[in-house]
Amino acid sequence: MKKCPVCEGNMIQVEDITLELEGYVMILKGERCEQCREEFPYEKETQKAIDISHKLGIWPEPLKLKRHLSRSGGGLILRIPSDIEKQFKLNEKVEIAITKIGNKIILEPEK
Numbered sequence: 001m002k003k004c005p006v007c008e009g010n011m012i013q014v015e016d017i018t019l020e021l022e023g024y025v026m027i028l029k030g031e032r033c034e035q036c037r038e039e040f041p042y043e044k045e046t047q048k049a050i051d052i053s054h055k056l057g058i059w060p061e062p063l064k065l066k067r068h069l070s071r072s073g074g075g076l077i078l079r080i081p082s083d084i085e086k087q088f089k090l091n092e093k094v095e096i097a098i099t100k101i102g103n104k105i106i107l108e109p110e111k
């Protein structure tokens with residue numbers, strides 16, 4: 001049986017991993033740890049959810065940038081590229097919601 005990468009608990013197959021994006025709820029198949037409840041949608045399912053989001057227009061433009069993280073005060077810092085800063089009208093007061101989908105991290109500025 002597969003072990004959880006987080007806590008080494010037993011992984012069980014599930015078909016009810018819920019993913020909420022912009023008010024749309026998607027149900028994904030994957031595995032869930034019996035112990036820590038961490039959910040791991042299958043890569044194929046994650047991709048399907050991204051494709052659906054693209055069709056619904058709730059996924060940002062195809063845009064992939066690479067950035068290194070820096071460390072400050074014991075925490076990791078991600079620098080937002082300036083074109084994204086302008087496009088989303090970001091500033092230090094904007095709150096960012098962080099969502100984990102499979103092996104991706106989604107950053108959503110609050111409106």
Ligand SMILES: [Zn+2]
Pocket residue numbers: 004005006007008009033034035036037038
């Ligand atoms: Zn676990």
